[in-house]
Amino acid sequence: MKRQLLIGIDLGGTTIKMAFVESDGDIAEKWEIPTDTSEKGKNISNDIATSIRKKANESNIPIESFIGIGMGAPGFIDLDEGYIYNAVNLGWENYPLKEDLENQIGLPVFIENDANIAALGEMWKGAGNHSDDLICVTLGTGIGGGIISNGSILHGTNGMAGEIGHITAIHEGGAPCNCGKTGCIETIASATGIARIAMEGLENHPNSKLKKRFDAGNSLTAKDVFECAADNDSWAIDIVKSVTHHLGLTIANLANALNPSKIVIGGGVSRAGDQLLDPLNVVFNQYALPRVSDGAELVIASLGNDAGVIGGAWLVKSNLS
Amino acid sequence: MKRQLLIGIDLGGTTIKMAFVESDGDIAEKWEIPTDTSEKGKNISNDIATSIRKKANESNIPIESFIGIGMGAPGFIDLDEGYIYNAVNLGWENYPLKEDLENQIGLPVFIENDANIAALGEMWKGAGNHSDDLICVTLGTGIGGGIISNGSILHGTNGMAGEIGHITAIHEGGAPCNCGKTGCIETIASATGIARIAMEGLENHPNSKLKKRFDAGNSLTAKDVFECAADNDSWAIDIVKSVTHHLGLTIANLANALNPSKIVIGGGVSRAGDQLLDPLNVVFNQYALPRVSDGAELVIASLGNDAGVIGGAWLVKSNLS
Numbered sequence: 001m002k003r004q005l006l007i008g009i010d011l012g013g014t015t016i017k018m019a020f021v022e023s024d025g026d027i028a029e030k031w032e033i034p035t036d037t038s039e040k041g042k043n044i045s046n047d048i049a050t051s052i053r054k055k056a057n058e059s060n061i062p063i064e065s066f067i068g069i070g071m072g073a074p075g076f077i078d079l080d081e082g083y084i085y086n087a088v089n090l091g092w093e094n095y096p097l098k099e100d101l102e103n104q105i106g107l108p109v110f111i112e113n114d115a116n117i118a119a120l121g122e123m124w125k126g127a128g129n130h131s132d133d134l135i136c137v138t139l140g141t142g143i144g145g146g147i148i149s150n151g152s153i154l155h156g157t158n159g160m161a162g163e164i165g166h167i168t169a170i171h172e173g174g175a176p177c178n179c180g181k182t183g184c185i186e187t188i189a190s191a192t193g194i195a196r197i198a199m200e201g202l203e204n205h206p207n208s209k210l211k212k213r214f215d216a217g218n219s220l221t222a223k224d225v226f227e228c229a230a231d232n233d234s235w236a237i238d239i240v241k242s243v244t245h246h247l248g249l250t251i252a253n254l255a256n257a258l259n260p261s262k263i264v265i266g267g268g269v270s271r272a273g274d275q276l277l278d279p280l281n282v283v284f285n286q287y288a289l290p291r292v293s294d295g296a297e298l299v300i301a302s303l304g305n306d307a308g309v310i311g312g313a314w315l316v317k318s319n320l321s
Numbered sequence: 322m323k324r325q326l327l328i329g330i331d332l333g334g335t336t337i338k339m340a341f342v343e344s345d346g347d348i349a350e351k352w353e354i355p356t357d358t359s360e361k362g363k364n365i366s367n368d369i370a371t372s373i374r375k376k377a378n379e380s381n382i383p384i385e386s387f388i389g390i391g392m393g394a395p396g397f398i399d400l401d402e403g404y405i406y407n408a409v410n411l412g413w414e415n416y417p418l419k420e421d422l423e424n425q426i427g428l429p430v431f432i433e434n435d436a437n438i439a440a441l442g443e444m445w446k447g448a449g450n451h452s453d454d455l456i457c458v459t460l461g462t463g464i465g466g467g468i469i470s471n472g473s474i475l476h477g478t479n480g481m482a483g484e485i486g487h488i489t490a491i492h493e494g495g496a497p498c499n500c501g502k503t504g505c506i507e508t509i510a511s512a513t514g515i516a517r518i519a520m521e522g523l524e525n526h527p528n529s530k531l532k533k534r535f536d537a538g539n540s541l542t543a544k545d546v547f548e549c550a551a552d553n554d555s556w557a558i559d560i561v562k563s564v565t566h567h568l569g570l571t572i573a574n575l576a577n578a579l580n581p582s583k584i585v586i587g588g589g590v591s592r593a594g595d596q597l598l599d600p601l602n603v604v605f606n607q608y609a610l611p612r613v614s615d616g617a618e619l620v621i622a623s624l625g626n627d628a629g630v631i632g633g634a635w636l637v638k639s640n641l642s
Contacts, residue, residue: 133478147578149475149482156470156580157454158616167574168608179610253488253571254578257468259477287489289500295479 010308070315119146248283331629391636440467569604
């Protein structure tokens with residue numbers, strides 16, 4: 001059979017990650033280029049097309065070997081049309097991304113929200129292990145989410161489905177969130193949220209290891225919290241306990257509604273591994289219905305930064321083959 | 322065109338509701354029979370088949386006019402096979418419902434969880450107004466739910482999706498729930514939950530109208546609470562406020578994850594109408610993301626007890642035509 005390749009693209013505000021992906025999901029080539037956001041992002045499509053042609057040429061892959069492009073893009077998108085209403089980070093406004101890129105490269109292009117393609121990637125080749133019912137929670141600077149049910153990404157009525165980060169975890173008196181509300185789980189369990197909780201509590205924990213780290217560097221990260229907790233610092237242990245309590249409860253409530261078989265935890269905070277997963281499992285099992293927790297497995301995402309490009313490739317595969 | 326009729330069945334522990342439904346969703350005939358749960362429910366299928374033949378005969382409808390049966394059934398079900406692992410209220414255990422009924426009546430049979438067919442009915446002919454992204458919340462003795470996304474009922478990995486009633490609303494110290502957990506929204510916003518809250522607070526509100534009602538009848542219902550609230554009883558008003566706070570927050574958190582266009586509130590408690598909907602909207606708008614609340618409308622279910630049989634008929638239609 002003729003070799004058929006998929007192109008996966010993960011378009012971010014700083015870099016554009018790209019990959020040539022075999023039809024079984026293995027990455028043949030991957031690379032990235034900087035995102036040129038000058039002049040309202042007008043060069044981005046051309047940069048992508050040029051870079052793909054160059055890489056194909058270098059790799060001796062004829063352009064006819066590619067069957068399509070799948071891309072995760074930020075902003076507010078009409079997914080069917082691949083039309084970007086607004087992507088602040090890129091400067092795009094009312095921009096026909098799909099049409100423009102198809103014209104530039106002569107391949108069919110499929111667009112998905114950037115938060116969702118990582119979930120598709122983890123489902124296809126990562127920790128999701130082909131689960132048809134999967135919740136992906138990405139604990140990074142913010143909290144992103146992607147929900148797959150019956151094998152399909154849920155989009156909701158205007159593309160907002162999966163906004164797990166803005167589920168309210170603290171009903172009253174929670175910290176302000178970028179979204180304008182307060183007490184969102186993003187304010188607690190994102191990397192930013194964990195660091196904030198650590199710093200706000202320093203004066204009440206003057207003898208903690210976290211305080212010593214802060215004094216040495218004048219800042220704290222989520223990584224510091226997990227490291228100090230591993231080093232038996234009681235303030236850091238309390239933070240991990242509180243964070244996993246709120247996150248476990250939020251995930252259990254979602255799982256009671258969605259009954260997933262896999263809950264994939266990704267993003268920078270997930271590097272804490274079992275230090276995160278073990279207490280999360282305890283809380284999850286406490287708040288999920290027994291049959292829901294029996295059917296669900298919490299796992300750490302396994303594809304890292306490749307999840308997006310692999311998810312992009314899956315978009316092509318699921319639409320065309 | 323030849324008249325094609327659908328048969329919708331809503332199988333409960335006390336009665337079996339049945340209807341002949343036109344292909345546009347209008348009910349041609351509806352009736353009900355008692356559920357015979359004796360001898361482990363062995364007569365139920367036969368009773369259904371006999372009753373359908375009798376009613377068809379009375380209505381002068383040839384059996385060839387029917388294209389299939391769609392049924393909502395309780396218990397733990399393999400939906401693809403229409404196999405009931407366990408339905409405690411009916412006495413069924415490891416019972417091949419679909420196969421048995423198809424043999425008895427000679428029509429294709431489709432089975433769905435009873436909680437979900439009401440959602441399908443409301444989507445097709447009721448307050449859901451053909452929404453592809455809908456959450457149905459049924460406030461009855463317990464709280465049931467059905468979630469439709471991209472036009473399909475979500476089932477989850479083992480048929481438990483939509484168990485909205487067991488989302489934890491009170492994280493610590495909540496009332497015990499039938500599911501074994503505590504603080505489930507069912508313990509607060511079901512008819513039973515509202516009555517419980519009212520009765521538990523009576524001794525602290527000796528001069529309330531609710532206390533007078535209780536003294537007169539030695540019990541209280543959710544209806545009493547809404548009536549006394551409408552009659553300006555401050556204890557009843559507090560209860561409605563607390564119930565709608567917890568329910569609105571629960572629904573908003575779900576909506577942040579699912580981005581529905583319609584949230585249909587049904588069941589006995591929904592008869593409170595705007596008394597329920599108005600405060601619920603305030604809380605919902607407070608906790609849902611702006612674009613999520615902009616896209617969503619909370620509505621009271623409009624089909625009442627017919628939602629199940631109409632949803633059953635839709636099952637047939639969506640599977641066969």
